[in-house]
Amino acid sequence: MPSAAVFSSTRETRRVPGMGAMSSPRVSSHASAVWAGVAPTPATDAVPGTEDLDEDTDQASEVRDAADATPMPWAFDTRQFRRTLAWHIAFQPFGMVAGTRQYKHASFAVFEGYAGTSASGFADEVAADKAVAMLDYVEDLYHDWNDGGRSSGGAANRIEAEFDRIRAELGDLPGTVASPERVRTMLRHLTRTLHPGVLNDCFHHAETAVCEKRSPGLGRPLPMLNMCLTCPNSRRSSVHLPRLHQTREQALQEFGDTTGLPPHQATAISEFVNTLDTLIDELAETGAAR
Numbered sequence: 604m605p606s607a608a609v610f611s612s613t614r615e616t617r618r619v620p621g622m623g624a625m626s627s628p629r630v631s632s633h634a635s636a637v638w639a640g641v642a643p644t645p646a647t648d649a650v651p652g653t654e655d656l657d658e659d660t661d662q663a664s665e666v667r668d669a670a671d672a673t674p675m676p677w678a679f680d681t682r683q684f685r686r687t688l689a690w691h692i693a694f695q696p697f698g699m700v701a702g703t704r705q706y707k708h709a710s711f712a713v714f715e716g717y718a719g720t721s722a723s724g725f726a727d728e729v730a731a732d733k734a735v736a737m738l739d740y741v742e743d744l745y746h747d748w749n750d751g752g753r754s755s756g757g758a759a760n761r762i763e764a765e766f767d768r769i770r771a772e773l774g775d776l777p778g779t780v781a782s783p784e785r786v787r788t789m790l791r792h793l794t795r796t797l798h799p800g801v802l803n804d805c806f807h808h809a810e811t812a813v814c815e816k817r818s819p820g821l822g823r824p825l826p827m828l829n830m831c832l833t834c835p836n837s838r839r840s841s842v843h844l845p846r847l848h849q850t851r852e853q854a855l856q857e858f859g860d861t862t863g864l865p866p867h868q869a870t871a872i873s874e875f876v877n878t879l880d881t882l883i884d885e886l887a888e889t890g891a892a893r
Contacts, residue, residue: 686717693718696826737794738787744804745769745790747840755885757835758806765793801846802882803837811835832878844886851879 692702693715703714748754748766769789773781798805805826809815813834814826831837839847854876861869 686719689714689718734794737797737799738791740799741790741793741797742787743842744840745786747842752841753844753886754838754840755882756803756838757811757833758838762793762806762838800831800837802843802850803832803839804843805831805834805836806838807836832882839882839886841886844883847879847883847886851876851883854879 689702689706692698692705695701699711699714702708702718703711706714706717708714708717744762745766748763749770754763769786772789773785793806796807798807805812811834813830813836817830854872858872861872864872
């Protein structure tokens with residue numbers, strides 16, 4: 604086999620460094636005579652002999668467009684929810700401590716930034732959504748009370764007096780419809796101290812809060828379930844009654860048999876169940892009275 608290709612007289616051979624022999628077209632004198640009287644082809648027209656190449660290019664473009672339009676399957680992985688889980692942990696009681704230990708961060712500040720509670724755009728959006736949700740919850744509490752719903756707890760009289768004042772100003776009496784915007788505006792101030800809970804809501808006032816008295820050295824409230832149930836800032840409504848029943852049943856199921864337990868532990872379990880019974884009876888009595 605020859606080392607270089609043999610070309611016709613209409614092409615000339617030249618060598619390019621590093622690439623070997625290359626050929627390029629060279630118009631012969633006969634071709635020049637044939638095409639002398641033909642007008643030049645516009646640049647926008649297809650070059651003769653390239654129809655198959657154009658067709659292949661169009662097909663390739665269609666295939667590529669179809670591939671782009673087809674949605675790619677998403678491969679779910681538990682690691683994708685790592686920061687979402689961190690955000691939920693951060694907003695739970697003692698969440699900063701638990702999250703820092705779980706994620707093995709060097710300090711609370713690291714976990715706070717990772718969870719999105721530090722200064723960031725996401726935190727602002729979450730705070731805005733939380734404020735709207737809090738106002739929705741207060742509005743539900745007001746309508747539940749206005750419709751004759753039950754309530755009890757240390758803060759019940761104070762909150763009901765505020766509800767009564769708002770109803771009087773709005774004229775929100777049976778048979779009338781108050782403006783939803785005005786209702787939300789007049790209830791907004793209650794969201795500043797409200798902390799919704801599973802077994803009771805807390806309308807926090809530092810002067811009377813039990814959790815404030817328990818943690819003078821920490822500089823922040825330290826709530827506990829048993830003390831929150833009897834705190835002057837607590838309020839329970841009809842939404843808490845099923846949860847109180849469920850908690851009592853679970854307590855009896857798990858700790859009903861105190862045989863063999865230390866006396867102090869057995870007494871604590873018995874007092875907790877008795878406290879739940881008292882809270883359930885209070886809601887039942889207020890409901891019957893109203």
